[in-house]
Amino acid sequence: MNASVIGKSVEQFVDFLFSRFRGAFDAFSVALGSVVELLEQALAALPYPVMLAIFVGLALWRRGVFFAVFVGAAMSCIHYMGLWNQTVATLALVLAATLLSLVAGVPLGIWGARSDRVGVALRSVLDFMQTMPAFVYLIPAVILFGLGRVPAVIATIVFAMPPVVRLTTLGIRQVRPELIEAGRSFGSTEAQLLWKIQLPNALPSIMAGVNQTIMMALSMVVVASMIGAGGLGEYVLSGIQRLDIGIGFEGGLGVVLLAIVLDRLTESFGVRKPRKSKAK
Known part of the structure; x- marks a missing residue:
């Protein structure tokens, strides 16, 4: 099958970017790759008991004893399956993609x-970004940045950034007008x-966007493994290629457990706890 005029135009545009700005893409790839590698090395340097204590402590602080017990069981299950190193690699990729999505997404949401x-x-662009199949993003990412974690992070950012942009815009627009007027009446600048x-x-609202961005980044783990992202996605992909149900299930279970832990923790930061009234 041959591409139509639209497809050929997009192909020519990507080829133009690659031929004219190859040096810039290579430099950016090296810089981003160094950031992801540094983040992964920092996480991998922490022994499993320390990481477990950090996650359980966060769960206890934000959600209570019951969730802390669940987090401990989930992390122990991942470690028991021998997937701890893959989980750390996946966590590094998700954190890198999420941080870069926030750096770009929050200012765009404020502007919108x-x-x-x-x-x-922005609404039209975000609709396009969210509805385009995730596999499509891998093609230009591989052409411009090669194989490995860098194109995986780039494709993940494009796929996962829309929620934080949308919910930042929504949150700012829903601020009560009387609060804005009160600020202006006291001489506040913009x-x-x-x-x-x-x-x-x-x-x-912004934290809800962060939560959804993390979830969408995790949903790209298996897709990104097709271009060498590594982590739990590579384990799942290995199970698919070998038609090994056990390997595929263990990799998928690791993704699910990590997703639940990150989802509940980030969700808790967007919930305002009621203040306890002081006894008179």
């Missing part, structure tokens, strides 16, 4: 909230309104 025209344009009123009040 402050400008109706930008908001409309920057002060943003940092002291809009962002603090939009934080639950």
Whole structure:
């Protein structure tokens, strides 16, 4: 099957980028690869008991005893299956993609909230990013950045960034007008309104966006393993290629357990706990 005019135009555009800016893409690939590798090495340097204590402590602080017990059991299960190193690699990839998505997504969400025209344009772009099949992102990522974790992170960012942009815009737009008017009446600048009123009040919505971005990044783990991302996705892919149900199930279970832990922890940061009233 041959591509139509639209497909050929996109192909020519990607070829143009590769031929004219190959040095820039190579430099960016090296820099991003170093960041991901450094993050993975930092996580891998922590012994399993220390990582377990950190996760259980966070769970106990944010969700209580019951969830802390679940986190301990989940991490022990992953370690028992011999998938701890793969889980650390997956966690590094997800954290790198999530951090870069936040660096780009939150400012875009703020811009979209402050400008109706930008908001409309962003909505169309985000619809395209979310509805395009994830496999399609791998093609230009491999052409521009080669195989490995870098194109996997790039494809994951494109796929996982829309929720944080949408929910940042939504959160800022839903800040009560009387709070904005009160800030202006006290002489606050636009920057002060943003940092002291809009962002603090939009934080639950922004954290919901962070939560969804992490979940979508994890959903790309298996897809990204096709281009050498490694981690739990590679284990699942190995099970698919060998038609080994056991390996595939263990890899999938590792992804599910990690997803539940990250989901509940990040979700807890977006929930405001009621303040205890002081006894008179």
